[in-house]
Amino acid sequence: MSTRKQEFGARAPSAAASAWSHVRLHVVTGKGGTGKSTVAAALALALASHGRNVLLCEVEGRQGIARMFDVDPLPYEERRIASGLPRADGLPGHVHALHIDPESALMEYLAMYYKLGRAGRALDRFGVIEFATTIAPGVRDVLLTGKVFEAVQRNSRNKGATRYDAVVLDAPPTGRIAQFLNVNGELAGLAKVGPIKSQADTVMTLFRSPRTLVHLVTVLEEMPVQETADGIAELRSVGLPIGGVVVNMVRPRDLAAADLAAARAGTLDRARVAADLESVGVAHDPALLDGLLAEAADHAERRALEDAQREVVQGLGVPIFELAREPAGIDLGSLYDLAAELREGGLG
Amino acid sequence: MASRPRSRTGPRTTGSPGTHEPPVLDVDALLDDPGTGIVVCTGSGGVGKTTTSAALALRAAERGRKVVVLTIDPARRLAQSMGIEELDNTPRPVQGVDTAAGGRLDAMMLDMKRTFDEVVLSQATPEKARQILENPFYVALSSSFAGTQEYMAMEKLGQIHRAAQADGSYDLIVVDTPPSRSALDFLDAPERLSSFLDGRFIRLLLAPARGPARMMTAGLSLVTGALTKVLGAQVLRDMQTFVTAFDTLFGGFRARAEKTFALLQNERTAFVVVAAPEPDALREAAYFVDRLSEDAMPLAGLVVNRASPSPTGALSADEAMAAASRLRDADPSSLTAGLLRLHADRSRLVEREARLRSRFTAAHPDVATTVVPALAGDVHDLEGLRQVGALLAGG
Ligand SMILES: Nc1ncnc2c1ncn2[C@@H]1O[C@H](COP(=O)(O)OP(=O)(O)OP(=O)(O)O)[C@@H](O)[C@H]1O
Ligand SMILES: Nc1ncnc2c1ncn2[C@@H]1O[C@H](COP(=O)(O)OP(=O)(O)OP(=O)(O)O)[C@@H](O)[C@H]1O
Ligand SMILES: [Mg+2]
Ligand SMILES: [Mg+2]
Numbered sequence: 001m002s003t004r005k006q007e008f009g010a011r012a013p014s015a016a017a018s019a020w021s022h023v024r025l026h027v028v029t030g031k032g033g034t035g036k037s038t039v040a041a042a043l044a045l046a047l048a049s050h051g052r053n054v055l056l057c058e059v060e061g062r063q064g065i066a067r068m069f070d071v072d073p074l075p076y077e078e079r080r081i082a083s084g085l086p087r088a089d090g091l092p093g094h095v096h097a098l099h100i101d102p103e104s105a106l107m108e109y110l111a112m113y114y115k116l117g118r119a120g121r122a123l124d125r126f127g128v129i130e131f132a133t134t135i136a137p138g139v140r141d142v143l144l145t146g147k148v149f150e151a152v153q154r155n156s157r158n159k160g161a162t163r164y165d166a167v168v169l170d171a172p173p174t175g176r177i178a179q180f181l182n183v184n185g186e187l188a189g190l191a192k193v194g195p196i197k198s199q200a201d202t203v204m205t206l207f208r209s210p211r212t213l214v215h216l217v218t219v220l221e222e223m224p225v226q227e228t229a230d231g232i233a234e235l236r237s238v239g240l241p242i243g244g245v246v247v248n249m250v251r252p253r254d255l256a257a258a259d260l261a262a263a264r265a266g267t268l269d270r271a272r273v274a275a276d277l278e279s280v281g282v283a284h285d286p287a288l289l290d291g292l293l294a295e296a297a298d299h300a301e302r303r304a305l306e307d308a309q310r311e312v313v314q315g316l317g318v319p320i321f322e323l324a325r326e327p328a329g330i331d332l333g334s335l336y337d338l339a340a341e342l343r344e345g346g347l348g
Numbered sequence: 349m350a351s352r353p354r355s356r357t358g359p360r361t362t363g364s365p366g367t368h369e370p371p372v373l374d375v376d377a378l379l380d381d382p383g384t385g386i387v388v389c390t391g392s393g394g395v396g397k398t399t400t401s402a403a404l405a406l407r408a409a410e411r412g413r414k415v416v417v418l419t420i421d422p423a424r425r426l427a428q429s430m431g432i433e434e435l436d437n438t439p440r441p442v443q444g445v446d447t448a449a450g451g452r453l454d455a456m457m458l459d460m461k462r463t464f465d466e467v468v469l470s471q472a473t474p475e476k477a478r479q480i481l482e483n484p485f486y487v488a489l490s491s492s493f494a495g496t497q498e499y500m501a502m503e504k505l506g507q508i509h510r511a512a513q514a515d516g517s518y519d520l521i522v523v524d525t526p527p528s529r530s531a532l533d534f535l536d537a538p539e540r541l542s543s544f545l546d547g548r549f550i551r552l553l554l555a556p557a558r559g560p561a562r563m564m565t566a567g568l569s570l571v572t573g574a575l576t577k578v579l580g581a582q583v584l585r586d587m588q589t590f591v592t593a594f595d596t597l598f599g600g601f602r603a604r605a606e607k608t609f610a611l612l613q614n615e616r617t618a619f620v621v622v623a624a625p626e627p628d629a630l631r632e633a634a635y636f637v638d639r640l641s642e643d644a645m646p647l648a649g650l651v652v653n654r655a656s657p658s659p660t661g662a663l664s665a666d667e668a669m670a671a672a673s674r675l676r677d678a679d680p681s682s683l684t685a686g687l688l689r690l691h692a693d694r695s696r697l698v699e700r701e702a703r704l705r706s707r708f709t710a711a712h713p714d715v716a717t718t719v720v721p722a723l724a725g726d727v728h729d730l731e732g733l734r735q736v737g738a739l740l741a742g743g
Contacts, residue, residue: 134544254689285661305726
């Protein structure tokens with residue numbers, strides 16, 4: 001669909017976006033199914049140029065990254081999975097991937113910070129690891145965000161690990177994101193003191209800093225847009241920095257505004273369409289003409305709904321990045337197309 | 349109750365061998381059959397479970413059945429139009445339903461935490477219940493444990509079912525399922541919750557209370573030592589309080605979950621699996637169909653929702669694109685070029701969806717299917733639900 005690219009990301013990169021080059025952690029959230037994983041992957045590709053190393057993390061145990069990049073299921077281990085989208089100067093960078101699960105993160109955390117020895121193994125044997133990572137309130141999120149934090153802010157404890165120029169997190173959906181990132185607040189009632197608490201504090205400092213951005217993916221439908229608005233309000237209320245709204249799966253804009261209005265009103269010029277078809281040698285019959293006009297009316301109605309929702313998104317006061325709907329679905333090639341669209345829009 | 353999963357869809361119109369045309373899911377036959385007592389709509393996130401359950405419930409009611417629909421997180425406007433935006437956890441009559449055929453429709457929206465609280469209150473002494481309800485571990489379990497919502501949906505279904513059996517208030521219960529990544533979560537949740545509540549660590553925390561477990565105490569002090577080091581002592585105390593207070597409830601919870609599970613295997617139950625014509629959603633649907641047959645649960649069929657409407661006219665996508673680009677060369681803002689590109693787009697979508705569906709059917713040739721085209725707008729009122737209901741029923 002590269003022929004259509006000029007119709008989408010062609011706006012000048014927003015001023016806000018160009019001030020984002022120092023951002024180290026991009027968190028991608030959104031309503032379920034709107035394209036969080038797809039956008040996170042495209043963003044990682046877009047950021048990985050000039051030999052930069054970018055880490056793409058997933059935390060929901062879905063192996064979505066492996067599926068998108070067509071590689072074997074990922075272990076709890078960083079893997080290089082793709083070359084980034086090159087710039088005009090031709091130099092790409094690398095996208096690495098990490099699948100973070102709370103059990104492994106807890107074991108690693110214990111090994112890194114405590115010399116628990118026999119007790120560490122006992123924890124696992126007695127099902128404590130399972131208990132802590134499934135029910136102990138907030139602990140799971142502390143572990144997942146803690147590992148993301150560790151990847152952003154590598155220190156000497158993790159010997160020989162790659163230092164990343166940026167980390168992209170395919171995060172939980174909008175309904176859970178503030179709670180997920182606001183681990184500190186969530187823990188307050190529980191671990192009031194102790195190492196988990198101080199770990200949570202350090203993590204929060206990064207998440208609230210200008211080195212972090214939370215992007216929200218939406219499609220132009222009522223529920224996802226409403227959820228985006230609610231999500232932004234909630235994130236703001238806990239002091240987390242909002243990046244952009246990525247409007248995904250935007251329909252092609254093949255009809256001019258006046259034609260759209262006519263299509264909705266059912267007043268498109270049928271004779272003109274018939275003449276046009278003849279002029280390029282397309283055999284037509286009433287069924288084809290009816291079909292084309294009916295498709296136009298349908299499209300116009302959806303576009304009107306989209307436009308109404310776009311206005312709502314524009315009212316959110318956040319930079320907007322639009323990505324086209326790929327009619328043939330997403331494969332590795334179209335991920336690079338989406339990455340290019342993001343970059344043209346100024347993200348990455 | 350090991351009835352074999354079957355398709356309860358009336359006469360089957362089997363496609364000719366070799367083609368991948370599935371049998372048609374006859375929705376009206378399903379809804380009209382007095383033998384259908386429970387319809388469960390499942391599927392992965394965002395595919396249209398809530399819409400489908402509400403549309404099925406409305407259609408059944410308007411065809412004469414006494415229906416209650418249990419919805420989970422409906423879109424705000426849909427909830428308003430059904431009069432269920434109040435979360436009071438009991439079914440309310442829906443206004444504007446055509447009752448000429450003698451049916452009626454009640455609806456409710458599930459309040460997961462409240463359902464959980466009510467179970468605790470009904471099972472424990474007031475003193476103990478209060479202890480549990482205030483414990484931070486309980487709060488987490490009842491509001492954010494993955495699986496609690498599914499578990500509570502089942503619990504509520506069990507409650508409504510028992511009440512309906514007792515007083516004949518409903519003869520059909522339609523159940524929506526929570527938005528989860530995987531439709532399997534709905535079936536796995538009760539097991540997950542009870543095996544969690546029955547887990548090693550919980551037993552360990554209870555061990556001193558439950559008698560001779562001396563050989564575990566050495567391990568226990570190691571573990572508690574380590575936990576105190578990482579989490580702090582307060583957390584451990586909260587944990588212990590929770591587990592001890594909850595102890596007496598475990599048995600009750602497990603028994604209830606087992607009962608509801610059996611209800612789902614009953615032949616009066618019909619599962620309707622909803623999917624979007626997308627690879628992920630259809631893959632989930634396939635897993636779910638297989639799982640239903642493993643668990644001996646009755647599958648009614650598959651709803652492929654929000655399908656792209658087929659374009660009319662015999663013009664292929666490539667021809668349309670070629671013609672469009674010629675027209676655009678002459679006039680960059682050509683209306684006809686735009687129409688042709690829309691047509692090409694839609695043809696490609698429809699082709700892709702057909703390919704995805706036939707892949708599903710190849711592996712699951714017996715699953716009765718109905719295809720609901722995407723409406724141009726959202727479905728947020730009874731009129732929209734009626735329209736979806738009619739489309740579900742094949743027109
Ligand atoms: N721009 C696009 N054009 C076409 N298809 C898209 C586009 N973006 C995403 N998709 C498709 O939409 C589906 C959902 O996308 P994705 O898995 O990225 O969403 P998600 O928000 O991560 O979902 P989940 O909440 O399940 O994690 C996928 O099949 C994906 O290939
Ligand atoms: N056939 C259809 N045509 C057009 N829009 C539809 C159709 N079916 C559902 N929708 C719309 O799609 C959106 C999602 O539907 P719905 O809420 O029923 O999905 P769900 O599976 O219950 O989602 P969740 O997993 O989040 O609970 C709603 O806005 C609904 O109005
Ligand atoms: Mg995802
Ligand atoms: Mg729903």
